[in-house]
Amino acid sequence: MDDYILISWLNDFIFCPVSIYFHQLYGNKETLLYQNSDQISGKAAHKTVDEKCYSTRKDVLQGISVVSEKYGLVGKIDIFDVANGVLTERKKRIVNIYDGYVFQLYAQYFALMEMGYTVSNIRFHSMDDNKNYDILLPCEDHIMSVKFESTIKAIRDFSLDDFQQTNIKKCQRCIYEPACDRGLI
């Protein structure tokens, strides 16, 4: 499994590749130390799924681990309604739909399809304002599909030694900034 990429890295990598290293370094032990309040409440949004108490329906998969052999990705889905083919990723509050969010959903989609499920609809759900955001399937959005694959390749090719952060705004809102020697602050 060493060569597998965690699905969550797709979003982290786009924000800043170095943040992946901090995730690995601190893991879950230091969650409270290194997460800001937004991220903690975001985790709370997923708590019901992680504890598998969102639904008792047998045709709803919740928080299960998935793997895509094709892309070398491993991670967890949020909620998949098997009967309707609807894959939903809930977030505390969605203000923008970043590419990294979409790539995570793509990864879950491909993994489920490889596992033999039919996924016909992928979407985000913003819990605070109870809004759904439907996302085009990868086969319906060529540009995003190409970006998805190039991001995976960029993660595999990434060299920390050669990386230089150039966007100070990212460092200003980065939870790892106090511990990061690549930061611009």
Ligand code: SF4
């Ligand atoms: S402080 Fe800046 S360089 Fe360091 S992980 Fe955060 S965004 Fe990246």
